Amino acid sequence: MKARITVVGAGFAGLTALRTLRRHAPDAELTLVAPRDELHYLPGSIWLPSGMRRREDLVVPLGNFLRRQRIHFHRASATGLSADARVLQTDAGEVANDGLIIATGARFIRKLPGIEHAIIPCDGISAGEAIRDRLAALDGGTLCFGFGANPNEPIAMRGGPVFEFLFGIETLLRKQRRRDRFRLVFFSPSDKPGQRLGDKAVGMLLAEMRKRGIDTVLGQKPVRFEADAVQLEQDRLDSAMTVFMPGLTGQAWLDATPLPRSPGGFVQADAQCRVPGFACTFVAGDGGSYPGPDWLPKQAHQADLQAEVAARNLLRALRGEPVDEAFTPELICIVDTLDRGLLVSRRGDRNRALPPLRLMHWAKAAFEKRYLRQYR
Numbered sequence: 001m002k003a004r005i006t007v008v009g010a011g012f013a014g015l016t017a018l019r020t021l022r023r024h025a026p027d028a029e030l031t032l033v034a035p036r037d038e039l040h041y042l043p044g045s046i047w048l049p050s051g052m053r054r055r056e057d058l059v060v061p062l063g064n065f066l067r068r069q070r071i072h073f074h075r076a077s078a079t080g081l082s083a084d085a086r087v088l089q090t091d092a093g094e095v096a097n098d099g100l101i102i103a104t105g106a107r108f109i110r111k112l113p114g115i116e117h118a119i120i121p122c123d124g125i126s127a128g129e130a131i132r133d134r135l136a137a138l139d140g141g142t143l144c145f146g147f148g149a150n151p152n153e154p155i156a157m158r159g160g161p162v163f164e165f166l167f168g169i170e171t172l173l174r175k176q177r178r179r180d181r182f183r184l185v186f187f188s189p190s191d192k193p194g195q196r197l198g199d200k201a202v203g204m205l206l207a208e209m210r211k212r213g214i215d216t217v218l219g220q221k222p223v224r225f226e227a228d229a230v231q232l233e234q235d236r237l238d239s240a241m242t243v244f245m246p247g248l249t250g251q252a253w254l255d256a257t258p259l260p261r262s263p264g265g266f267v268q269a270d271a272q273c274r275v276p277g278f279a280c281t282f283v284a285g286d287g288g289s290y291p292g293p294d295w296l297p298k299q300a301h302q303a304d305l306q307a308e309v310a311a312r313n314l315l316r317a318l319r320g321e322p323v324d325e326a327f328t329p330e331l332i333c334i335v336d337t338l339d340r341g342l343l344v345s346r347r348g349d350r351n352r353a354l355p356p357l358r359l360m361h362w363a364k365a366a367f368e369k370r371y372l373r374q375y376r
Helices: 012-024 042-047 063-068 125-137 160-175 199-212 252-256 300-319 358-373
Strands: 004-008 029-034 038-040 059-061 071-075 078-081 087-090 093-096 099-102 106-108 141-147 182-188 215-218 222-226 229-232 236-238 241-245 248-250 281-283 331-336 341-347 350-353
Touching: 004 012, 012 029, 012 099, 012 300, 042 125, 042 160, 042 358, 063 071, 078 252, 099 300, 125 160, 125 241, 141 160, 141 236, 160 182, 160 199, 160 241, 160 331, 199 341, 199 350, 222 241, 281 300, 300 331, 331 358, 341 358
Parallel strands: 004 029, 004 099, 029 071, 099 281, 141 182, 141 241, 182 215
Antiparallel strands: 038 059, 078 087, 087 093, 106 248, 222 229, 229 236, 331 341, 341 350
């Protein structure tokens, strides 16, 4: 009898899990559960304000990929899970499985008063378009950029894209010969923003801000956002546009499941991406909480690595074999500035950070093209 495997989520982790499953289990019955049969490539949204990317460049229909890989698509959102995790409940009916990989990502914590006045850059392609349109409509003013974390799980945050929008917009304004009309401000509750990237990278990022005339307000938490201001613990910043990335927590549908949760609200997992206490149930990417170093990322490249391990381990579990493959904690990040990129990498005790190079900008663009080709 063919194994029935369900993957929930059509992002980095979900699609990589499906590719890995099909490669190693050509006869398995694979089902993708997601609200839409599209991949939204959010790393490329940093280039929307400049016009280097358009929506159609970053939204990839998955019909061809699903047909090639013989994957059934169940258009729905997950709403719950049976006690043994063998039945996924959705808003379009139940989906039975012999094995399950959860890859539904995370959601932003929107508890700060006035958060609706800020644009959350990773909230979707539309957020990048909103930044583009707001910037184009402004003749000048103060632009504020910042990010937060989950107080119950500080690792659950995304700072990289905020740095990229900050530097990219500064570069764009200079290219448009209107940089002198704008004040750019970066704010952070930490004195060392981006600490996950390592001390050398933090120093380089702050030095780049000084070089570009970007003001910094460090060591103060945001208290609330207003239509034209950011109120910090001590200072108040005028703001014609606020770009802010809140901390992350688990998806709301997980509250209707028996799965174990981390302090920050994510699905608890081990180094093999297994969910403890649930047979043949795995998690990959942003939706899980994993053992590892305090700099461990969960998006993009690391999500791909976790998804590959989760898929192979699930197949081992279905065959009754030991589930012993652990993912490798690894951080590879290019902080793009629109025409250059700062490469940062971490693995084990090694931590490398290179100054802005034009080559790294082109490398990031080339990776995007190659990555998306497999799904077109």
